[in-house]
Amino acid sequence: MIITSFNQLVTDLMNMDEVFKYQDLALILLGSLLEEYALLETTILNGKDDVSLSEVCVALYSKELRRKDKQISSSGDAEVLLVRGRSQKKVTNKRWRSKSRQRLSKDECAFCHEKGHWKRDCPRLKTKENNYKE
Structure with a gap:
């Protein structure tokens, strides 16, 4: 996860006697996010004068959970098709077509x-x- 690797880097830097403000850490974390988090970064930065590290972490955790839920639900759809005995391929049989296509x-x-x-x-x-x- 992004936050755990970020926390590990910050811990390593603090062990080397580096001092950071929590607001600076929040901005560093937001700036180091991948492109898929650009909307989240924009949402957090716009509309607020100061950003706390805890709210950035909470937003990232919730985004990760939503992404994992989507992955689980999409794989669950494939499992439902297999349980019902149907393949994921599109059926091209004539009897499945509507009459308007004749x-x-x-x-x-x-x-x-x-x-x-x-x-x-x-x-x-x-x-x-x-x-x-x-």
Whole structure:
């Protein structure tokens, strides 16, 4: 974790009689973060005059926990698929496609798939609509 390695470095420097202010340590920690923490750094630095080391550590811990939860939940989704007996690959079978993807010939009805009329003139659709109205 980032904070543990940072704490180890600070401890080593303090053993060499280096003195730091906690606010300076907070700024050093924020400045040493990776690019994926840029939004967190901006959020912490903007809107506050002084930044404490403890609030930076708390923010980093919560960000790490959220990231780990996302990793666990995404791997959990794959496990659910395997438990249900399905693969993660996309099914390209025709029977899984919706009817709207089927190619219709120019004189084929989109509702009953008979040739000779279109959907707006379909007698089956009209009788179905009349049954709903009654």
